Amino acid sequence: NKTVSAGKLKINVKPLPDKGKPNNFSGAVGKFDFLVSTSKKELLFSEAFQLTLEIKGIGNFNLFNLPTVNLPSSLEVYEPERLEKINTNFLGLKGSIKDQYTIVPSSPGKYAIPRISFSYFDPKDSQYKTETSNITYVNVKGSILENRDKDEVSNKKINKVGLVEYGNTSFKAKTKFTKISNEIFFNSNLFWALLFIPFIIAIIIITIKMILNKNKSDKNWILSNTAKKLGKKYLLDAKKNIDNKNKFYEALDKAMMNYLKSILLFDNREYNAKQVRESLLKRSVSLKTIDLLEDIFNNCQMARYTPFDYVDMDKDYSRALEIISLIDKEIK
Structure with missing residues (x-):
């Protein structure tokens, strides 16, 4: 029988430096990329969209927290769904983690997703680094009622063809008679137009209702x-x-x-x-x-x-x- 033993090995674990440590540092050590994205740029205010915070790279994924989001109160934010895809190899932990927020706007408008920062310590360069996202805008569309100025109703003017206009209403100041056409109504263009127009209008109304x-x-x-x-x-x-x-x-x-x-x-x-x-x-x-x-x-x-x-x-x-x-x- 033979006994084989390895030599004694000492590992020196250095503490993280206090100098230059960012306020938002949560313990991430490695090499990371930080991405922020939204599922939609435009939507109706009754719809929902997703805001995704993703960190990918190599490092101690299980020892730090993802940044939190701070959004306007008119955006209803639900608890995020955590998605992880991490593999272990000779370099350590490699992969990505995501926090996916479901957000529902309560009113129309243009909302800014503010800059979000993530800080980590890069052991290769022996310094702290901060990744910051750009400001993202989400346009929430909706119906806006506009009040017309009452003064517009009282304004009147006479245009080039002799129409007196009151706001959006107009009528001719002078009556002009024209000779009645002797064309037979049956089988005329007007006859066929009046015959088919109701059917066309009905089809349009049904189509609009189906879309709505x-x-x-x-x-x-x-x-x-x-x-x-x-x-x-x-x-x-x-x-x-x-x-x-x-x-x-x-x-x-x-x-x-x-x-x-x-x-x-x-x-x-x-x-x-x-x-x-x-x-x-x-x-x-x-x-x-x-x-x-x-x-x-x-x-x-x-x-x-x-x-x-x-x-x-x-x-x-x-x-x-x-x-x-x-x-x-x-x-x-």
Whole structure:
């Protein structure tokens, strides 16, 4: 038998220098690129868009935090979805991580996504470096009502053909008679025009209604789909934090609210228990199921003051899944 041993190896771990350390430094060490992007540059104020913060390169991905975003209050920002794609090789951890925010504008306008900075320490150059994004603009379109100046209505003028105009209304100051044409009306151009114009107008109206209904369906689908994704995400968060009372009931409350939003399509500002109850009754959901739903919400609100244990939280999680299943079966 032979015994082989390696020599003793000492590793000297140097502390990070304090000199030149940026205020927003969160512990990133390596070589990184920082990217900020939006899924849309223009949209309607009832639609949603995604803001993505991405860091890619080589370094200690699991030991630092991504920057946070600070946006205007008229933009409703949901919790980000974390996407990771990291591989380990002889150089260390290599890949990328993303935070994807879902944002819903509450009013039209041109919004600026401000500059966002990410700082890291580059061991090769032995210095701190900061990556900063450019300002990005998102144009949110919507209907704007414009009030006309009352003085415009009283203004009048006479144009070159002798029309007296009052604002947008005009009439001829002098009457001029013309000879009636002797052309036979039947089978004339006017006859065929009057015959087909109603059909053409009807086709145009039907087409416009179909387009408007399609746009409305698309908006409702986007709102419902976004809320459904968030509901599933918060249910998973609740399950993961079933041993943490505050985090569990906070996630469960958000999951149930987003589930209701996906089926009832209500705005967060319009949400209250009475309106939700009335909406569910109109959609043929039974009183028993609605009472069970309200019990879940009451437990979430009382969680800070009532000593729930692990068994109670496990039971509430099972009840939440059961209530979602009951509502899906009963709702019309």
